[in-house]
Amino acid sequence: MTKQIHLAAHFPGVNNTTVWSDPAAGSHIEFDSFRQFAQTAERGRLDFLFLAEGLRLREQNGLIYDLDVVGRPDTFTVLAALAAVTEHIGLTGTINSTFNEPYEVARQFASLDHLSGGRSAWNVVTSWDAFTGENFRRGGYLAQGDRYERARTFLATALELWDSWRGDEILADSGTGQFLATAAPGTFRHRDAFFDIAGQFNVPRSPQGRPVIFQAGDSDEGRDFAAASADAIFSRYSTLEAGQAFYADVKGRLPRFGRTRGELLILPAATFVLGDTDAEAAEIARDVRRAQVSPQTALMFIEQLWNTELSGFDVDGPLPSFDPVVSDTLISQGRASVRQFAKDPVALAAEWRARAEAGNLSAREVVIEVTGRQSFVGSAETVATTINELVQADAADGYIMVPHITPGGLAPFVDQVVPLLQERGVFRADYTGTTLRDHLGLAPLRRAEQTTAARAVAAG
Amino acid sequence: MVPTPAPLHLAVALDGAGWHPAAWREPDAQPQRLFTAGYWTELARHAERGLLDFLTIEDGLDLQSDDRFQADSRTDRVRGRLDAVLIAARVAPVTRHIGFVPTAITTHTEPFHLSKAIATLDYVSAGRAGIRVQVAARAGTTAHFGRRDIPPLEPDRLADPDTQRLIADHFDEAADYVEVLRRLWDSWEDDAEIRDVATGRFIDRDKLHYIDFEGRWFSVKGPSITPRPPQGQPIIAALGHASVPYQLIARSADVGFVTPRDAAHAAEIVAEIRTEQARAGRAGMTVHVFGDLVVFLDETKAAAVARRQRLDERAGAEYHSDAHIFTGTAIGLADLLQEWQAAGLSGFRLRPAAPPHDLTQLTERLVPELRRRCLFRARYEADTLRGLLGLGRPANRYAAA
Numbered sequence: 128m129t130k131q132i133h134l135a136a137h138f139p140g141v142n143n144t145t146v147w148s149d150p151a152a153g154s155h156i157e158f159d160s161f162r163q164f165a166q167t168a169e170r171g172r173l174d175f176l177f178l179a180e181g182l183r184l185r186e187q188n189g190l191i192y193d194l195d196v197v198g199r200p201d202t203f204t205v206l207a208a209l210a211a212v213t214e215h216i217g218l219t220g221t222i223n224s225t226f227n228e229p230y231e232v233a234r235q236f237a238s239l240d241h242l243s244g245g246r247s248a249w250n251v252v253t254s255w256d257a258f259t260g261e262n263f264r265r266g267g268y269l270a271q272g273d274r275y276e277r278a279r280t281f282l283a284t285a286l287e288l289w290d291s292w293r294g295d296e297i298l299a300d301s302g303t304g305q306f307l308a309t310a311a312p313g314t315f316r317h318r319d320a321f322f323d324i325a326g327q328f329n330v331p332r333s334p335q336g337r338p339v340i341f342q343a344g345d346s347d348e349g350r351d352f353a354a355a356s357a358d359a360i361f362s363r364y365s366t367l368e369a370g371q372a373f374y375a376d377v378k379g380r381l382p383r384f385g386r387t388r389g390e391l392l393i394l395p396a397a398t399f400v401l402g403d404t405d406a407e408a409a410e411i412a413r414d415v416r417r418a419q420v421s422p423q424t425a426l427m428f429i430e431q432l433w434n435t436e437l438s439g440f441d442v443d444g445p446l447p448s449f450d451p452v453v454s455d456t457l458i459s460q461g462r463a464s465v466r467q468f469a470k471d472p473v474a475l476a477a478e479w480r481a482r483a484e485a486g487n488l489s490a491r492e493v494v495i496e497v498t499g500r501q502s503f504v505g506s507a508e509t510v511a512t513t514i515n516e517l518v519q520a521d522a523a524d525g526y527i528m529v530p531h532i533t534p535g536g537l538a539p540f541v542d543q544v545v546p547l548l549q550e551r552g553v554f555r556a557d558y559t560g561t562t563l564r565d566h567l568g569l570a571p572l573r574r575a576e577q578t579t580a581a582r583a584v585a586a587g
Numbered sequence: 588m589v590p591t592p593a594p595l596h597l598a599v600a601l602d603g604a605g606w607h608p609a610a611w612r613e614p615d616a617q618p619q620r621l622f623t624a625g626y627w628t629e630l631a632r633h634a635e636r637g638l639l640d641f642l643t644i645e646d647g648l649d650l651q652s653d654d655r656f657q658a659d660s661r662t663d664r665v666r667g668r669l670d671a672v673l674i675a676a677r678v679a680p681v682t683r684h685i686g687f688v689p690t691a692i693t694t695h696t697e698p699f700h701l702s703k704a705i706a707t708l709d710y711v712s713a714g715r716a717g718i719r720v721q722v723a724a725r726a727g728t729t730a731h732f733g734r735r736d737i738p739p740l741e742p743d744r745l746a747d748p749d750t751q752r753l754i755a756d757h758f759d760e761a762a763d764y765v766e767v768l769r770r771l772w773d774s775w776e777d778d779a780e781i782r783d784v785a786t787g788r789f790i791d792r793d794k795l796h797y798i799d800f801e802g803r804w805f806s807v808k809g810p811s812i813t814p815r816p817p818q819g820q821p822i823i824a825a826l827g828h829a830s831v832p833y834q835l836i837a838r839s840a841d842v843g844f845v846t847p848r849d850a851a852h853a854a855e856i857v858a859e860i861r862t863e864q865a866r867a868g869r870a871g872m873t874v875h876v877f878g879d880l881v882v883f884l885d886e887t888k889a890a891a892v893a894r895r896q897r898l899d900e901r902a903g904a905e906y907h908s909d910a911h912i913f914t915g916t917a918i919g920l921a922d923l924l925q926e927w928q929a930a931g932l933s934g935f936r937l938r939p940a941a942p943p944h945d946l947t948q949l950t951e952r953l954v955p956e957l958r959r960r961c962l963f964r965a966r967y968e969a970d971t972l973r974g975l976l977g978l979g980r981p982a983n984r985y986a987a988a
């Protein structure tokens with residue numbers, strides 16, 4: 128059977144992939160940018176828009192990192208405002224389970240779900256670093272190994288809070304004077320190693336019952352967490368082979384948690400460059416990669432891998448001949464990608480040098496090669512065909528498109544690629560439901576099912 | 588030449604179906620829609636048609652209760668509420684002039700999160716954001732968070748020194764919280780974003796500042812992840828009924844809501860706040876003191892009294908409030924506001940007993956009457972909430988002079 132494709136849009140983030148130097152690039156903070164982006168996505172009938180998170184400005188060599196976009200709005204607040212200027216599109220926010228408390232996050236998402244008429248989703252992420260913790264009451268209190276455990280119990284607790292209202296409590300019968308059907312709605316008690324809370328949740332059950340749950344973890348633990356409790360995974364495997372392997376692995380874990388394949392969508396992030404022809408698109412893509420890796424940015428990447436300051440280093444010459452500094456102390460803070468570098472920096476540096484030698488590449492050219500290669504490059508026809516083939520081959524259930532220009536970078540995809548997918552009958556011509564669960568093809572929740580999910584999460 | 592009287596500032600306080608517990612049963616109430624965006628949008632647009640300065644939205648981190656100290660199990664009252672900051676954010680883009688001052692609890696939440704939330708509310712409203720800070724001392728609320736061991740307030744021991752110290756601690760924490768909000772809002776200078784293609788720099792990092800706040804309850808490093816909001820400093824408001832909260836208003840707020848019994852009491856409260864303001868080194872700064880009033884309004888005083896009695900009968904008890912309750916006509920209310928204004932108040936936060944009726948009375952009867960007396964604006968004269976309140980855009984505390 129032909130699968131229907133799910134498509135979403137990621138508001139460009141604070142990585143070097145976002146090209147702020149392009150003359151067409153607009154504000155990353157003014158509400159008009161968010162409004163334009165969301166309305167473009169809705170014009171394309173996309174499932175949802177997606178916002179990432181970062182709770183401390185990044186630093187390198189002890190200084191605030193200044194080469195990428197810096198600054199973003201509060202996720203909940205901007206999503207609630209976007210609900211006012213859109214009607215259908217889902218609103219997915221990345222919210223940290225480490226620097227928040229379940230009662231507050233549960234009521235913020237329940238409120239967002241009410242205020243958007245059932246369009247909210249939560250991408251549950253975790254962190255442990257003391258660096259980010261310096262902005263919060265508790266500081267960096269969590270051991271790295273505990274972060275999934277806290278995330279798991281945080282989500283289980285939130286599910287209990289959302290389930291504490293069944294949905295039939297409010298009578299609001301002015302004749303009899305009964306507002307509530309029951310005397311103590313929202314009653315809960317939760318106790319585990321991380322949370323010991325009890326009382327009454329104060330937001331009535333929301334249109335979707337709870338937000339759609341996203342997960343982005345990639346480790347074995349993270350995949351189990353997603354298979355147990357998520358409705359969708361935000362993954363990084365946008366190619367055929369890697370995508371199929373991830374897809375098969377995660378979908379294969381579902382039966383263990385009593386779930387079927389349709390209950391968890393795999394949605395990799397994907398970048399794209401369009402042109403009138405494939406050749407033109409390839410040329411534009413090369414220019415975009417050069418813009419994404421300015422000489423200054425190339426130096427920062429090299430410093431991150433070598434884990435040392437290299438002021439005065441010429442990025443148009445060869446890579447450093449010495450090995451990276453192996454240390455638990457990293458010069459770059461607040462950036463998840465650096466952890467990939469830190470796994471085995473000496474081996475990775477050797478790999479970069481081998482690439483340089485094979486292609487006779489300068490240091491900057493190597494960085495351009497190893498970072499920021501776009502997922503989909505070609506004419507609209509080529510990109511539409513590729514996306515459809517990947518989805519039909521079970522490399523994904525759809526993609527979260529990440530444009531490199533804010534806010535206008537999404538429009539070419541919506542105007543050129545989406546209509547081709549619609550013509551082929553693999554993407555909706557119009558919204559057929561009102562909630563994000565509807566758009567994602569997820570069945571409406573009954574309370575019993577949610578309770579099962581809460582138990583599954585709690586049992587791990 | 589007749590001196591022009593100082594204009595009054597007017598805010599409306601929104602809370603569920605209204606401030607009277609039987610308001611949700613009124614024929615024009617919409618209790619089934621309390622948890623929808625449409626309900627709040629209509630109220631905000633209504634208040635905006637009346638040219639009000641701002642609206643406030645009550646909130647709390649527990650289920651409403653008629654008992655100040657613990658949960659009750661009533662089924663005849665409105666229970667449940669949406670996050671007030673998110674209601675404001677949802678409504679702001681579909682209004683143009685009115686300010687939004689939602690409530691946030693300082694006792695259990697993170698100042699870093701709230702700072703960027705209100706900065707963002709300021710962006711999505713193009714400069715119309717504020718926040719009313721409130722402490723949460725109820726034991727039930729503490730149990731919802733379970734990570735702080737705060738002794739509960741006990742109704743029969745309120746005068747004990749321990750209880751008084753606890754209350755003072757809650758407000759001292761709120762003052763620290765506000766200090767963190769304000770520092771984070773200033774942690775980016777206005778021109779920090781430079782987009783300098785030649786050097787590849789998006790920001791001038793010398794114009795971003797660590798706030799390095801360290802206090803009894805929390806430490807916050809900064810800078811904010813959100814650039815300085817359009818107003819520079821969104822409005823801070825607080826409600827107070829006694830000296831400890833008056834100190835918070837005087838030390839930290841732009842607008843204080845107070846609950847005088849009469850004009851003489853209003854004068855006393857204003858004098859106390861001004862004294863505290865001077866002690867805190869803020870004598871030269873504008874701190875508005877607004878009188879809070881619950882209002883039952885009608886075309887005649889008899890009709891207002893009858894309506895209030897009918898509501899009380901439905902509620903099964905006479906309505907009491909921390910604020911003075913006014914029952915009468917818009918003209919009578921205008922007289923009272925003018926008298927209290929003369930005692931030193933610069934504005935009022937009116938709590939409609941039962942909107943939409945009492946809100947309509949405010950916008951269609953009270954506002955024209957005040958305008959006739961040259962006490963209220965004929966059109967919105969500014970684009971930001973600070974502008975409506977006569978406050979300039981403040982300099983950044985971290986910017987080099």
